[in-house]
Amino acid sequence: xxxxxxxxxxxxxxxxxxxxxxxxxxxxxxxxxxxxxxxxxxxxxxxxxxxxxxxxxxxxxxxxxxxxxxxxxxxxxxxxxxxxxxxxxxxxxxxxxxxxxxxxxxxxxxxxxxxxxxxxxxxxxxxxxxxxxxxxxxxxxxxxxxxxxxxxxxxxxxxxxxxxxxxxxxxxxxxxxxxxxxxxxxxxxxxxxxxxxxxxxxxxxxxxxxxxxxxxxxxxxxxxxxxxxxxxxxxxxxxxxxxxxxxxxxxxxxxxxxxxxxxxxxxxxxxxxxxxxxxxxxxxxxxxxxxxxxxxxxxxxxxxxxxxxxxxxxxxxxxxxxx
Numbered sequence: 001x002x003x004x005x006x007x008x009x010x011x012x013x014x015x016x017x018x019x020x021x022x023x024x025x026x027x028x029x030x031x032x033x034x035x036x037x038x039x040x041x042x043x044x045x046x047x048x049x050x051x052x053x054x055x056x057x058x059x060x061x062x063x064x065x066x067x068x069x070x071x072x073x074x075x076x077x078x079x080x081x082x083x084x085x086x087x088x089x090x091x092x093x094x095x096x097x098x099x100x101x102x103x104x105x106x107x108x109x110x111x112x113x114x115x116x117x118x119x120x121x122x123x124x125x126x127x128x129x130x131x132x133x134x135x136x137x138x139x140x141x142x143x144x145x146x147x148x149x150x151x152x153x154x155x156x157x158x159x160x161x162x163x164x165x166x167x168x169x170x171x172x173x174x175x176x177x178x179x180x181x182x183x184x185x186x187x188x189x190x191x192x193x194x195x196x197x198x199x200x201x202x203x204x205x206x207x208x209x210x211x212x213x214x215x216x217x218x219x220x221x222x223x224x225x226x227x228x229x230x231x232x233x234x235x236x237x238x239x240x241x242x243x244x245x246x247x248x249x250x251x252x253x254x255x256x257x258x259x260x261x262x263x264x265x266x267x268x269x270x271x272x273x274x275x276x277x278x279x280x281x282x283x284x285x286x287x288x289x290x291x292x293x294x295x296x297x298x299x300x301x302x303x304x305x306x307x308x309x310x311x312x313x314x315x316x317x318x319x320x321x322x323x
Contacts, residue, residue: 026233028185028315033169035184036079039230040163043072048156054102055144059109066102069095072159074226078191082179085167087158094155101146108136111266114284131273185315188231192310195224203253203301207294211264218257225250231315239314246307253300256293263290 022038023030046068053061073095076083112132146152162168169180199220202209209217228247235243266284 026184026231028183028234030184031180032079032082032182032184032187033180036075036083037163039075039078040072043068043075043230044156044160044163047072051147055147057140057144062102062106062109066099066106069099069102070222071226071230073099074223075230077223078227078230079187082176082182083166083168085171087162087166088168091159091162091166094151095159098146098152098155101143105136105139105143107262107265107269108132108139110262111269111284112136114262114266132269135273184231185234188227188234188315189310192224192227192231195220195227196304196309199224200301200305203298203305206298206301214257215261215264218254218261221250221254221257225254234315236314242307242314246304249300249304249307253297253304256297256300260290260293 022034022041026035026038047065050061050065050068054065073092076088076092076095080088112129115129115132168176171177199217202217202220206214206217225247228243228250263284263286270284
């Protein structure tokens, strides 16, 4: 007799919510409430798609689930204040909790990979990394437990319900209805311009920023990058070159800032694991590397600053509301 198939936690976590039929693609004249549901669904589904691989301890699904989760959180920010309601703080807090669970394991993966790569597989270094590996294994056990927990299942269910029919979707004030009915092209143009302006203003002082402020700049960069990626459907054919050029500069800056952040996290991990017999903290201190990464990011931002800002015409030749 065949054994019954075991249902994955991801499948059990998939909410039994009746989803309204939505278009498969975004369009410029689409109302913002519809656009938010499409984008948020995509990213929540992407989180679920990487669930089982992350539970198994595979590094790539772990990386991908963090990206999907950040995309989802970015979408919530992108469509605020439209989605601001009494439930949003709770949804946000739970998504932040999940991101924190994922972060420790990912930080250890990156740090260990960096140390091993730079040591040339020196057996002495590999042996001394045993404590780091043990910490990584422990962190993964805690992560797998969190992903398979009732709390995580509730998070998925409640987030899905909130996306579909949260209080934000039925608020009756004139402003709330205006925000929901606003065309995606109009909202996206305003929000992308606002975020790009803020990013470039702060980026001009990149070399003056300490580690914490540089990390915040990286978050702003990621927020703008992920928003443009989520709006891929919108870009008019003649605007694709501009969009790709902007993304190229943003990604180059993001990679550099990400590596600087990895170094800072590596030093913090080394300090927390002090006593393991490995002076790993020094492996994350390289002035020449830091200078090169800062120079690369600064150059990318200078080039981005010379690019014409987003306009409605970039997103669509016609952004009349859909009926």
